[in-house]
Amino acid sequence: MTTLSEAWPAAEPTAAARGGGLRRHRSTLVIVLGLLAAVAVVVWSAGGPRTYEPLDPANPDADGAQAVARVLDDEGVDLIVARGADELDRADIGAGTTVVVTSTGSLGASTVARLLEQAGDARLVLIEPPQAVTTEVGLDGFPSSDPLGGGRDAACDDPTYDGLELEVDDALSYPGGSGCFTNELGESVLVERDGVVVFGAGDALTNDQVLRGDNAAVVLRLLGQDQRLVWYVAQVDDLVGDDGVSLGSLLPDFVEPGVWLLGISVVGVALWRGRRLGRLSSEPLPVVVKAIETTQSRGRLYRKAGDRAHAADALRRAARAGAADRLGLGSTADDPALVRDVARHVGRPESDVDALIGPHAPPPATDAALIALATDLAELDREVRRT
Secondary structure (H helix, E strand, C coil), X not given: CCCHHHHCXXXXXXXXXXXXXXXXXXXXXXXXXXXXXXXHHHHHHCCCCCCCCCCCCCCCCCCCCHHHHHHHHHCCCEEEEEECHHHHHCCCCCCXXXXXXXXXXXXXXXXXXXXXHHHCCCEEEEECCCHHHHHHCCCCCCCEEEEEEEEEECCCCCHHXXXXXXXXXXXXXXXXXXXXXXXXXXXXXXXXXXXXXXXXXXHHHCCCCCCCCCHHHHHHHHHCCCCEEEEEECCHHHCCCCCCCCHHHHCCCCHHHHHHHHHHHHXXXXXXXXXXXXXXXXXXXXXXXXXXXXXXXXXXXXXHHCCHHHHHHHHHHHHHHXXXXXXXXXXXXXXXXXXXXHHHHHCCCHHHHHHHHCCCCCCCCCHHHHHHHHHHHHHHHHHHHHC
Protein backbone atom coordinates (compact mmCIF):
# COMPACT_ATOMS: atom_id res chain seq x y z
CA MET A 1 0.00 0.00 0.00
CA THR A 2 1.41 3.37 -1.03
CA THR A 3 1.44 6.13 1.58
CA LEU A 4 0.90 9.81 0.95
CA SER A 5 4.51 10.70 1.61
CA GLU A 6 5.65 8.18 -0.95
CA ALA A 7 3.15 9.32 -3.55
CA TRP A 8 4.04 13.03 -3.40
CA PRO A 9 7.70 14.26 -3.52
CA ALA A 10 9.05 16.51 -0.76
CA ALA A 11 8.49 20.20 -1.38
CA GLU A 12 11.49 22.61 -2.01
CA PRO A 13 12.42 24.87 0.98
CA THR A 14 11.02 28.33 0.55
CA ALA A 15 12.93 31.66 0.92
CA ALA A 16 11.31 32.22 4.28
CA ALA A 17 12.65 28.92 5.54
CA ARG A 18 16.20 29.82 4.41
CA GLY A 19 15.96 33.20 6.10
CA GLY A 20 14.95 31.53 9.34
CA GLY A 21 18.06 29.31 9.20
CA LEU A 22 20.31 32.37 8.85
CA ARG A 23 18.64 34.01 11.82
CA ARG A 24 19.19 30.91 13.90
CA HIS A 25 22.99 30.84 13.11
CA ARG A 26 23.51 34.59 13.29
CA SER A 27 25.19 34.42 16.72
CA THR A 28 27.68 31.83 15.51
CA LEU A 29 28.65 34.00 12.54
CA VAL A 30 29.14 37.02 14.81
CA ILE A 31 31.48 35.04 17.07
CA VAL A 32 33.56 33.78 14.12
CA LEU A 33 33.87 37.28 12.63
CA GLY A 34 34.88 38.64 16.03
CA LEU A 35 37.65 36.07 16.39
CA LEU A 36 38.95 36.87 12.91
CA ALA A 37 38.99 40.58 13.74
CA ALA A 38 40.88 39.92 16.99
CA VAL A 39 43.51 37.85 15.18
CA ALA A 40 43.90 40.59 12.57
CA VAL A 41 44.39 43.20 15.30
CA VAL A 42 47.04 41.08 17.05
CA VAL A 43 48.92 40.47 13.81
CA TRP A 44 48.75 44.14 12.86
CA SER A 45 49.95 45.31 16.29
CA ALA A 46 52.90 42.91 16.31
CA GLY A 47 54.83 45.43 14.25
CA GLY A 48 56.84 43.06 12.06
CA PRO A 49 58.47 39.67 12.30
CA ARG A 50 59.44 38.31 15.69
CA THR A 51 63.00 37.19 16.43
CA TYR A 52 64.67 35.43 19.33
CA GLU A 53 68.17 36.95 19.14
CA PRO A 54 69.39 38.65 22.35
CA LEU A 55 69.19 42.46 22.32
CA ASP A 56 67.26 42.39 19.05
CA PRO A 57 64.75 45.27 18.65
CA ALA A 58 62.09 42.80 17.43
CA ASN A 59 62.53 40.32 20.29
CA PRO A 60 59.75 40.62 22.92
CA ASP A 61 61.29 38.02 25.23
CA ALA A 62 63.19 38.76 28.43
CA ASP A 63 66.55 39.05 26.67
CA GLY A 64 65.20 41.13 23.78
CA ALA A 65 65.21 44.93 23.36
CA GLN A 66 61.76 45.49 21.86
CA ALA A 67 60.63 47.70 24.75
CA VAL A 68 63.53 50.12 24.28
CA ALA A 69 62.95 50.25 20.52
CA ARG A 70 59.24 51.04 20.94
CA VAL A 71 59.86 53.72 23.55
CA LEU A 72 62.43 55.42 21.32
CA ASP A 73 59.98 55.27 18.43
CA ASP A 74 57.20 56.72 20.60
CA GLU A 75 59.48 59.55 21.70
CA GLY A 76 59.85 60.70 18.12
CA VAL A 77 63.15 59.07 17.21
CA ASP A 78 63.24 57.90 13.60
CA LEU A 79 64.17 54.25 14.18
CA ILE A 80 65.52 52.18 11.27
CA VAL A 81 66.48 48.52 11.75
CA ALA A 82 69.18 47.42 9.30
CA ARG A 83 69.69 43.67 9.21
CA GLY A 84 72.94 42.99 7.42
CA ALA A 85 75.53 45.14 5.69
CA ASP A 86 73.44 45.57 2.53
CA GLU A 87 70.55 47.17 4.43
CA LEU A 88 73.05 49.33 6.30
CA ASP A 89 74.32 50.66 2.97
CA ARG A 90 70.78 51.77 2.12
CA ALA A 91 70.19 53.43 5.50
CA ASP A 92 71.61 56.84 4.40
CA ILE A 93 73.81 57.45 7.45
CA GLY A 94 75.08 60.95 8.02
CA ALA A 95 75.39 63.74 10.56
CA GLY A 96 72.67 63.80 13.21
CA THR A 97 72.40 59.99 13.20
CA THR A 98 73.25 57.45 15.87
CA VAL A 99 74.24 53.96 14.77
CA VAL A 100 73.91 51.27 17.46
CA VAL A 101 75.23 47.71 17.11
CA THR A 102 74.00 45.17 19.64
CA SER A 103 75.23 41.98 17.92
CA THR A 104 78.89 42.98 18.15
CA GLY A 105 79.96 39.35 18.47
CA SER A 106 79.18 38.94 14.73
CA LEU A 107 81.54 41.75 13.72
CA GLY A 108 84.94 41.13 12.17
CA ALA A 109 87.86 43.21 11.00
CA SER A 110 86.31 43.87 7.58
CA THR A 111 82.83 44.66 8.91
CA VAL A 112 84.23 47.02 11.56
CA ALA A 113 86.25 48.88 8.94
CA ARG A 114 83.19 49.04 6.69
CA LEU A 115 81.04 50.23 9.59
CA LEU A 116 83.47 53.01 10.51
CA GLU A 117 83.59 54.13 6.89
CA GLN A 118 79.80 54.17 6.56
CA ALA A 119 79.25 55.91 9.89
CA GLY A 120 81.38 58.89 8.89
CA ASP A 121 80.19 61.86 10.99
CA ALA A 122 77.50 59.77 12.70
CA ARG A 123 77.71 58.68 16.32
CA LEU A 124 78.56 54.98 16.69
CA VAL A 125 77.49 52.99 19.78
CA LEU A 126 78.82 49.44 20.31
CA ILE A 127 77.07 47.27 22.90
CA GLU A 128 79.38 44.83 24.76
CA PRO A 129 81.99 44.55 22.00
CA PRO A 130 84.66 41.86 22.47
CA GLN A 131 88.37 42.64 22.60
CA ALA A 132 88.86 41.92 18.88
CA VAL A 133 86.32 44.65 18.02
CA THR A 134 87.57 47.24 20.52
CA THR A 135 91.08 46.87 19.12
CA GLU A 136 89.78 47.70 15.64
CA VAL A 137 88.22 50.95 16.92
CA GLY A 138 91.39 52.01 18.74
CA LEU A 139 90.51 50.99 22.29
CA ASP A 140 93.29 48.87 23.76
CA GLY A 141 92.95 46.47 26.66
CA PHE A 142 90.99 43.34 27.50
CA PRO A 143 87.46 43.83 28.94
CA SER A 144 86.73 42.29 32.32
CA SER A 145 83.51 41.06 33.87
CA ASP A 146 82.09 43.58 36.33
CA PRO A 147 78.89 42.74 38.30
CA LEU A 148 76.65 45.73 38.95
CA GLY A 149 73.89 44.06 40.93
CA GLY A 150 74.19 46.63 43.70
CA GLY A 151 74.10 49.57 41.31
CA ARG A 152 76.83 52.07 40.38
CA ASP A 153 76.70 55.83 39.92
CA ALA A 154 77.88 57.43 36.70
CA ALA A 155 80.47 59.62 38.47
CA CYS A 156 81.88 61.06 35.25
CA ASP A 157 82.37 64.46 33.62
CA ASP A 158 79.67 63.86 31.00
CA PRO A 159 76.52 65.75 32.17
CA THR A 160 74.35 63.43 30.07
CA TYR A 161 74.45 60.74 32.74
CA ASP A 162 74.83 62.98 35.78
CA GLY A 163 73.02 61.53 38.80
CA LEU A 164 72.05 58.26 37.11
CA GLU A 165 72.70 54.80 38.52
CA LEU A 166 73.28 51.70 36.42
CA GLU A 167 72.08 48.37 37.84
CA VAL A 168 72.51 45.07 35.95
CA ASP A 169 73.48 41.54 36.89
CA ASP A 170 76.73 41.56 34.94
CA ALA A 171 78.55 43.99 32.67
CA LEU A 172 81.88 44.50 30.91
CA SER A 173 84.32 47.19 31.95
CA TYR A 174 86.95 48.48 29.54
CA PRO A 175 90.38 49.83 30.51
CA GLY A 176 92.04 52.85 29.02
CA GLY A 177 90.68 56.36 29.08
CA SER A 178 88.16 58.06 31.35
CA GLY A 179 84.53 57.06 31.15
CA CYS A 180 81.34 56.64 33.14
CA PHE A 181 80.36 54.00 35.70
CA THR A 182 84.01 53.38 36.61
CA ASN A 183 85.17 50.74 39.10
CA GLU A 184 88.05 50.83 41.58
CA LEU A 185 90.53 49.61 38.94
CA GLY A 186 89.84 52.54 36.65
CA GLU A 187 87.83 50.45 34.16
CA SER A 188 84.62 52.00 32.82
CA VAL A 189 81.39 50.48 31.58
CA LEU A 190 80.82 53.41 29.20
CA VAL A 191 83.80 54.73 27.25
CA GLU A 192 83.71 57.25 24.40
CA ARG A 193 86.63 57.90 22.05
CA ASP A 194 86.70 59.63 18.66
CA GLY A 195 82.96 59.46 18.14
CA VAL A 196 82.73 55.77 19.10
CA VAL A 197 80.89 54.88 22.31
CA VAL A 198 81.53 51.50 23.93
CA PHE A 199 78.80 50.42 26.39
CA GLY A 200 79.42 47.22 28.34
CA ALA A 201 76.02 46.85 30.08
CA GLY A 202 73.96 45.18 27.40
CA ASP A 203 71.53 43.82 30.00
CA ALA A 204 70.32 47.39 30.58
CA LEU A 205 68.62 47.25 27.17
CA THR A 206 66.79 43.98 27.80
CA ASN A 207 63.07 43.87 28.44
CA ASP A 208 63.43 42.37 31.92
CA GLN A 209 66.15 44.72 33.26
CA VAL A 210 65.44 48.04 31.56
CA LEU A 211 63.32 49.18 34.51
CA ARG A 212 65.96 48.39 37.17
CA GLY A 213 67.59 51.43 38.74
CA ASP A 214 68.02 54.21 36.20
CA ASN A 215 68.66 51.83 33.30
CA ALA A 216 65.84 53.24 31.18
CA ALA A 217 67.14 56.79 31.52
CA VAL A 218 70.72 55.70 30.76
CA VAL A 219 69.67 53.78 27.64
CA LEU A 220 67.35 56.50 26.32
CA ARG A 221 70.03 59.15 26.75
CA LEU A 222 72.61 56.84 25.17
CA LEU A 223 70.56 56.04 22.07
CA GLY A 224 68.17 59.01 21.83
CA GLN A 225 70.61 61.91 21.53
CA ASP A 226 69.89 62.28 17.78
CA GLN A 227 66.62 62.43 15.89
CA ARG A 228 67.60 59.44 13.79
CA LEU A 229 68.68 56.00 15.07
CA VAL A 230 69.96 53.18 12.85
CA TRP A 231 69.88 49.85 14.69
CA TYR A 232 72.40 47.66 12.87
CA VAL A 233 71.91 43.93 13.43
CA ALA A 234 75.19 42.42 12.19
CA GLN A 235 74.98 39.11 10.37
CA VAL A 236 77.57 36.36 10.11
CA ASP A 237 77.12 36.48 6.32
CA ASP A 238 78.70 39.96 6.33
CA LEU A 239 82.09 38.51 7.28
CA VAL A 240 84.79 37.65 4.76
CA GLY A 241 87.30 34.79 4.72
CA ASP A 242 90.10 36.54 6.61
CA ASP A 243 87.90 37.71 9.49
CA GLY A 244 88.75 34.62 11.60
CA VAL A 245 89.41 35.35 15.25
CA SER A 246 92.97 34.48 16.23
CA LEU A 247 93.97 32.91 19.50
CA GLY A 248 96.03 35.96 20.42
CA SER A 249 92.99 38.22 20.22
CA LEU A 250 91.14 36.05 22.75
CA LEU A 251 93.94 35.93 25.36
CA PRO A 252 94.54 38.59 28.03
CA ASP A 253 97.42 41.02 27.61
CA PHE A 254 99.51 39.46 30.39
CA VAL A 255 99.74 36.07 28.61
CA GLU A 256 102.30 37.17 26.00
CA PRO A 257 104.81 38.64 28.55
CA GLY A 258 104.32 35.52 30.67
CA VAL A 259 105.21 33.27 27.73
CA TRP A 260 108.36 35.30 27.03
CA LEU A 261 109.38 35.16 30.69
CA LEU A 262 108.84 31.40 30.78
CA GLY A 263 110.95 30.91 27.64
CA ILE A 264 113.81 33.02 29.03
CA SER A 265 113.69 31.07 32.28
CA VAL A 266 113.91 27.74 30.45
CA VAL A 267 116.92 28.92 28.45
CA GLY A 268 118.61 30.20 31.62
CA VAL A 269 118.11 26.90 33.44
CA ALA A 270 119.46 25.00 30.42
CA LEU A 271 122.61 27.14 30.37
CA TRP A 272 123.03 26.81 34.13
CA ARG A 273 122.49 23.08 34.49
CA GLY A 274 123.54 21.89 31.05
CA ARG A 275 127.02 20.46 30.38
CA ARG A 276 129.18 21.33 27.39
CA LEU A 277 129.77 18.40 25.05
CA GLY A 278 133.48 17.84 24.37
CA ARG A 279 135.79 15.10 23.06
CA LEU A 280 135.30 11.57 24.32
CA SER A 281 137.82 10.43 26.93
CA SER A 282 138.80 6.82 27.65
CA GLU A 283 138.77 5.55 31.21
CA PRO A 284 140.29 2.30 32.53
CA LEU A 285 137.83 -0.40 33.40
CA PRO A 286 137.45 -0.98 37.12
CA VAL A 287 137.83 -4.78 36.68
CA VAL A 288 140.15 -6.69 34.31
CA VAL A 289 138.62 -9.93 32.99
CA LYS A 290 140.97 -12.51 31.52
CA ALA A 291 140.21 -14.01 28.13
CA ILE A 292 140.20 -17.58 29.50
CA GLU A 293 137.56 -16.64 32.03
CA THR A 294 135.37 -15.13 29.31
CA THR A 295 135.78 -18.28 27.21
CA GLN A 296 134.92 -20.53 30.11
CA SER A 297 131.90 -18.43 31.00
CA ARG A 298 130.55 -18.59 27.47
CA GLY A 299 131.18 -22.32 27.44
CA ARG A 300 129.15 -22.74 30.60
CA LEU A 301 126.34 -20.69 29.05
CA TYR A 302 126.39 -22.82 25.90
CA ARG A 303 126.41 -26.00 28.00
CA LYS A 304 123.54 -24.79 30.13
CA ALA A 305 121.54 -23.84 27.05
CA GLY A 306 122.31 -27.21 25.39
CA ASP A 307 122.69 -25.53 21.99
CA ARG A 308 125.53 -27.64 20.51
CA ALA A 309 124.82 -26.46 16.96
CA HIS A 310 125.36 -22.79 17.95
CA ALA A 311 128.56 -23.64 19.85
CA ALA A 312 129.93 -25.71 16.92
CA ASP A 313 129.12 -22.89 14.50
CA ALA A 314 130.99 -20.41 16.70
CA LEU A 315 134.05 -22.72 16.83
CA ARG A 316 134.03 -23.22 13.04
CA ARG A 317 133.70 -19.49 12.39
CA ALA A 318 136.68 -18.79 14.62
CA ALA A 319 138.70 -21.55 12.88
CA ARG A 320 137.86 -20.16 9.42
CA ALA A 321 138.79 -16.63 10.46
CA GLY A 322 142.12 -17.80 11.96
CA ALA A 323 142.99 -19.90 8.89
CA ALA A 324 142.17 -17.07 6.48
CA ASP A 325 144.33 -14.71 8.51
CA ARG A 326 147.27 -17.18 8.55
CA LEU A 327 147.08 -17.79 4.83
CA GLY A 328 146.67 -14.09 4.00
CA LEU A 329 143.32 -14.54 2.29
CA GLY A 330 141.56 -11.76 4.18
CA SER A 331 138.07 -11.67 5.58
CA THR A 332 136.41 -11.56 2.16
CA ALA A 333 137.48 -15.02 0.99
CA ASP A 334 134.60 -17.36 0.24
CA ASP A 335 134.25 -20.57 2.22
CA PRO A 336 134.85 -23.12 -0.63
CA ALA A 337 138.09 -21.37 -1.64
CA LEU A 338 139.21 -21.23 1.97
CA VAL A 339 138.56 -24.97 2.46
CA ARG A 340 140.48 -25.76 -0.75
CA ASP A 341 143.50 -23.60 0.23
CA VAL A 342 143.65 -25.00 3.77
CA ALA A 343 143.52 -28.60 2.49
CA ARG A 344 146.33 -27.91 -0.03
CA HIS A 345 148.34 -26.07 2.66
CA VAL A 346 148.25 -28.80 5.34
CA GLY A 347 148.20 -31.77 2.93
CA ARG A 348 144.83 -33.18 3.94
CA PRO A 349 141.92 -34.29 1.79
CA GLU A 350 139.53 -31.49 0.95
CA SER A 351 136.58 -33.51 2.26
CA ASP A 352 138.18 -33.87 5.71
CA VAL A 353 138.84 -30.16 5.97
CA ASP A 354 135.29 -29.33 4.78
CA ALA A 355 133.87 -31.65 7.47
CA LEU A 356 135.80 -29.63 10.08
CA ILE A 357 135.42 -25.95 9.07
CA GLY A 358 132.92 -26.04 6.21
CA PRO A 359 129.78 -23.84 6.76
CA HIS A 360 127.53 -26.77 5.88
CA ALA A 361 129.20 -29.35 8.11
CA PRO A 362 126.72 -31.26 10.30
CA PRO A 363 126.48 -30.17 13.94
CA PRO A 364 127.66 -32.58 16.65
CA ALA A 365 124.98 -34.82 18.10
CA THR A 366 126.48 -35.20 21.60
CA ASP A 367 128.66 -33.26 23.98
CA ALA A 368 131.51 -35.75 23.34
CA ALA A 369 131.27 -35.07 19.61
CA LEU A 370 131.41 -31.31 20.34
CA ILE A 371 134.58 -31.79 22.43
CA ALA A 372 136.10 -33.93 19.68
CA LEU A 373 135.26 -31.21 17.14
CA ALA A 374 136.97 -28.59 19.28
CA THR A 375 140.06 -30.79 19.58
CA ASP A 376 140.21 -31.43 15.84
CA LEU A 377 139.83 -27.67 15.09
CA ALA A 378 142.68 -26.88 17.49
CA GLU A 379 144.90 -29.48 15.81
CA LEU A 380 144.05 -28.04 12.38
CA ASP A 381 144.96 -24.57 13.60
CA ARG A 382 148.37 -25.84 14.82
CA GLU A 383 149.02 -27.50 11.47
CA VAL A 384 148.21 -24.27 9.62
CA ARG A 385 150.61 -22.39 11.87
CA ARG A 386 153.47 -24.90 11.44
CA THR A 387 153.28 -25.00 7.70
